[in-house]
Amino acid sequence: MRCPFCQGLENRVVDSRLAKEGDVIRRRRHCGGCARRFTTYERVDEVLPMVVKKDGRREPFDRQKIVNGLKRACEKRPISVDAIETLVDKIERQLQERGERELKSREIGEAVMRELHALDAVAYVRFASVYRSFRDVHEFMRELEDLIAERRQTPRRRRATRSARRRSA
Numbered sequence: 001m002r003c004p005f006c007q008g009l010e011n012r013v014v015d016s017r018l019a020k021e022g023d024v025i026r027r028r029r030h031c032g033g034c035a036r037r038f039t040t041y042e043r044v045d046e047v048l049p050m051v052v053k054k055d056g057r058r059e060p061f062d063r064q065k066i067v068n069g070l071k072r073a074c075e076k077r078p079i080s081v082d083a084i085e086t087l088v089d090k091i092e093r094q095l096q097e098r099g100e101r102e103l104k105s106r107e108i109g110e111a112v113m114r115e116l117h118a119l120d121a122v123a124y125v126r127f128a129s130v131y132r133s134f135r136d137v138h139e140f141m142r143e144l145e146d147l148i149a150e151r152r153q154t155p156r157r158r159r160a161t162r163s164a165r166r167r168s169a
């Protein structure tokens, strides 16, 4: 997306919301070249896949929902709002690159958790506990253990992760 002031291509999304009709996303962007802000409008079905919820209902991808969940998970963690926005940009790109028209909400949650896990283990566990339905608690714990084993954390850090989950549950 080219900046209308300086024609630069480096910019980041600072705010993103659905227009009233629900099929257009309005984005405020901050240009890295000239530091000015501009607005873009994008049609949802050209930008991101529809989200298929657990009960089969469809809804447009909602960036703000993910940003808010991440902010909650990152409370009192050494993580800036910028880092969260950058992480959500990355997730959006990943989802776009899949080229699917629809994605299960669960797949999106997993993409978020993968990225968050790489960023901060405590925030990851908090996010997982608010994001996931605890009907799936056994499956969730299995995946959590797998992820932790994958990253070869020390036993001490694993205990810290478990107690963080209890606190936020």
Ligand SMILES: [Zn+2]
Pocket (backbone or CB within 6 Å): 003, 004, 005, 006, 007, 008, 031, 032, 033, 034, 035, 036
């Ligand atoms: Zn510019």
